[in-house]
Amino acid sequence: MSNSLAWLAPHDPFPGVEQTWGESDPIPGLLAAGGQLDAQHLRSAYRQGIFPWFSAGQPILWWSPDPRMVLRTSDFRLHRSLRKTLQRFRATPGCEIRIDTAFETVMRHCARTPRPGQDGTWIVESIIEAYCELHREGDAHSVETWVDGRLVGGLYCVALGQAVFGESMFAHATDASKIALAALVAVCRRHGAAQIDCQQATPHLASMGAQTMPRRDFLTVVSQEQRKPRMDWHFDAVYWDWLGLA
Structure with a gap:
């Protein structure tokens, strides 16, 4: 029963x-x-x-x-095609990663971007209002892919100490969301954050190294990571080196 x-x-x-x-x-x-x-x-x-x-x-x-889909930052798979994309992005003038410059806009793009097999969105207005409040208080962040002054992709996440919880991402240009995810992994590696919560299992996330984890193990890591100091949420081009792009 x-x-x-x-x-x-x-x-x-x-x-x-x-x-x-x-x-x-x-x-x-x-x-x-x-x-x-x-x-x-x-x-x-x-x-x-x-x-x-x-x-x-x-x-x-x-x-x-239970189980929980989790990307351990050490397990992030930088496939050859994405490596080339990142190297080209890094070397191209006008291409940059920004953090927290357009949080609400990123959320609204995530809400409006059509997804295969998904009718409508769970990112309703009350969700946007609540996460924007959390962002103003320093516990939610956007990682943004910009090309020639135009926001072409990104993601938003929650971060408590160094416990990072991925929420949603969007792309209006090829691989723009993957570039933002790679940047988030680089920031996490730079600060020693162990994992990024992905919530639900999908083939796309699995292809990038995410795996299911028993909830009890997930919660153990979250308990440890959230007690650590907040990460410094900005992105410097040198952070790409944490992915082996030097």
């Missing part, structure tokens, strides 16, 4: 992740519904390995899947 789903009032604490629905329940990975969506609650959720994911017209839904 399935456990009943926890319904949260605005200031209720999150239930323990061991109450997350499993494979024998109606929606595996779902932990709770309701509650409140703001920077404070997002920060509390991520510290416990929980994240929001819902569509327009649905209540706030909170998830903590």
